[in-house]
Amino acid sequence: MIDLNKIAKIKNNESISLKDIAIIDYEEFSHIVIELLKQPENHCLSYFAYKSNDNLQFIMAVGDDKNHNILLLSHLLKSDEKPELESLTKEIFALHIFEREIHENFGINFIEHPWLKPVRFANNRANKEMQINDYPFYSIKSEELHEVGVGPIHAGVIEPGHFRFICNGENVLHLEIQLGWQHRGIEKLFLDKENNLQRNLLAENIAGDTAIGHTTAFAQTIEALAGKQLGKQRHIERALALELERIAIHTGDISALCTDIAYHFGSNVFGILRTAIINFMQFWSGNRFGKSLIRVGGTHLPFTEELKVELLDVLSKYEKQFEEMVYITFRLPSVQNRFDFIGIVSPEQARTIGTVGLSARMSQIERDIRVSHPNFAYQEFPYETITAERGDVFARFLLKKKEIRKSISWIRNVMENYNFDASQNEKPDYQLKLKPSSFAISLVEAWRGEVCHCAITDEAGKLKHYKIKDPSMHNWKALELSLRNVEISDFPINNKSYNLSYCGHDL
Amino acid sequence: MISLLLILLSSLFFVGIIIQTKAKIAARKMPSIFQPLSDVIRLFKKGAIYSSTTSIIFRAAPIVYFSSVLIAALFIPFGGNVGLLSFYGDFVFFAYLLAIGKFLMIIAAMDTGSGFEGMGANREALYSMLVEPAFFILAGSIALFTNNVSFQELFSNLHIVSSLSYSISVASIYVLIYIALVENSRMPVDDPKTHLELTMVHEVMVLDNSGFDLALIHIATWLKFAIYGSILANFLIKNTWSIYEQIGVYFVIQIAFAIIVGILESFKARNKMSKNPQWIIMLSAIAVVSFLTALIVAHKIILN
Secondary structure, three states, X not given: OOOOOOOEEEOOOEEEEHHHOOEOOHHHXXXXXXXXXXXXXXXXXXXXXXXEOOEEEEEEEEEEOXXXXXEEEEEEEOOOOOOEEEOOOXXXXXXXXXXXHHHHHHOOEEEOOOOOOOOXXXXXXXXXXXXXXXXXXXXXXXXXXXXXXXXXXXXOOOOOOEEEEEEEOOEEEEEEEEOXXXXXXXXXXHHHOOOHHHHHHHHHOOOHHHHHHHHHHHHHHHHHHHOOOOOHHHHHHHHHHHHHHHHHHHHHHHHHHHHHOOOHHHHHHHHHHHHHHHHHHHHHHOOOOOOOOOXXXXXXXXXXXXXXXXXXXXXXXXXXXXXXXXXHHOOOHHHHHHHXXXXXXXXXHHHHHOOOOHHHHOOOOOOOHHHHOOOHHHHHOOOOOOOOOOOOHHHHHHHHHHHHHHHHHHHHHHHHHOOOOOOOOOOOOOOOOOOOOEEEEEEEEOOOOEEEEEEEEOOOOOEEEEEEEOOHHHHHHHHHHHOOOEEHHHHHHHHHHHOOOHHHHHO | OHHHHHHHHHHXXXXXXXXXXXXXXXXXXXXXXXXXXXXXXXXXXXXXXXXXXXXXXXXXXXXXXHHHHHHHHHOOOEOOEOOOOOOOOHHHHHHHHHHHHHHHHHHHHHHOOOHHHHHHHHHHHXXXXXXXXXXXXXXXXXXXXXXXXXXXXXXXXXXXXXXXXXXXXXXXXXXXXXHHHHHOOOOOOOOOOOOOHXXXXXXXXXXXXXXXXXXXXXXXHHHHHHHHHHHHHHHHOOOOOOHHHHHHHHHHHHHHHHHHHHHHHHOOOOOOHHHHHHHHHHHHHHHHHHHHHHHHHOOOOOOO
């Protein structure tokens, strides 16, 4: 057994002084990490490196889902040491993306890493000679096989990403996804902008479809760093917005899946239903995606009893039509036939690659931040995780439907049992003073999965490092695995069933 | 002559009706019935752009395709009136005329050298090959039933009287509607509205066509629909009716056919790509049923 007493433990949305994160040598670090991550209740939340003086400090946050703790581990690579580390990926595959990222940004060579390729061709990457067009694709030399390249420019108005299929006739043997076309250097921008309002706006634009998720994570990180305690109502409002975002996007996804199988009836009705929800968001916040709703230290747009009446009205109308359409769509043989047993990711695979959120729950893995690391709102109004079994497109399709229902009943529960008090309106505070030399972490279960923001301050209380992790970072791998031995014409429905973020990955 | 005029006329609004039906069912605002027509007029005003990797085949294909469909339309009779062209065994000629146009489109798609278009061409070739037996078994069974082998005589001698001949016509109409859908790359085999290249069949083959060429391809699609609609109408129109009644019924049938296509496409998801061949072979199987029935009717098989 490993000695866990040495390891710093914090809860979600808390900060800790950097001094309290023990720096251990890499051998011990690897040993502990491997031991920890072999247990199914732990998973790696974030693993990153940053320049501390001239040295490179590594921090790993491991989520202990059973005990609701976040374990923090750290090791240091001195500037005079050789930039080489033994790879942990060969033991714990889920770490592959983090090691690739560190390799790309700092030129650390992870020995025996099976797939040490660039992640996103960041502007501040170590090896500037390598351009995005030089990406080393995996290829198989064979007479029978052919390659199909899709993107980065797509026919529809979607984000850029390149997909390279190796096919045998209509069957896909291997899919490799190359991203990075959307890189904006957003983590760097968080450090460049000193004003918290500017950072707040940046957070809203990390991924347009997860505006609430990312902004909540950002606000909670900054509040944790400033040691600011927010009123209960603010937490409930944020969770409410989060659930509404989940309902809206899941409905949109169901609609889009219907479009992709040419079931226009379902596509239109679910599309109309999504509008009802995002129009409520506009009614509340003035923006259909809830931008400007969540602010550091408070909000300009508190939820009121009048909004409650409106929301309950919108939801009951929504629910009636939604249930009617669900009854038709999910029982339609041609729809079932199209989605069943396509793009299966087994629970073992899903666990190995470390999927999070919906992509984990589709394969029986109960991984949900609302349950494992709840903030105030979900402690007061608990949420129960639901999972699907098969891990195929239909499982994801079904899970979206179930999560919508679950979110609606959660919202109803809040509406019935919580009275919104108009006198409790904390205004945003952009002048929050951050604690010096501290580390803070915030986890949010956005509609796609866990969003993790980490921030580190220097001695003067200025942001020194800001690390964003979108759930897509892990889940793109699940899409690659889904396509194994699946017809190439089934790629669009697989892609849509995950609906992963390009810009959330590219940052 | 009258048949050709009717086909040309109904082709103008056929696709418009399908689109209107689908919009209506989806609770959307309907576009004008002549929207496809104005799209084509717009395309005619534009110039075509040719990729530098393409050869003469790519330029010739749309014209050959269009003319093959147009000539095929000449063979369709109407009620008691003979089509402009008619000879012994002309339905074989008709089928392969359409096939020539399609063949040129397929090699033109390969001519572009695009990975997507090759994929689409491959699928289109497979489905065309599979749908061919269905058409011939169907035409064969009607030929057997009426003892004739030209379009004109097939239909003028088709008298639906007994219960067995009803079963033949029901099966034939069913198969014919779906053959029309496969031939025109509609649902459930192909989705003309999709924007996803990887799932396209026909649409991906014409990705590189533009302007004038694309307009011809669109018109050929309308014509094909109208041709199949005419064949259907011929099943049901009786020679004994007056010409005005015949024309009236003809348009009713064309419109009904378009609405049926719209409905079929609205309430169903498309097939999984790998199930398409199986599904198309099913059409041949139904055609075989009507063939066996025809054998019984023609006393080639005696039932005790």
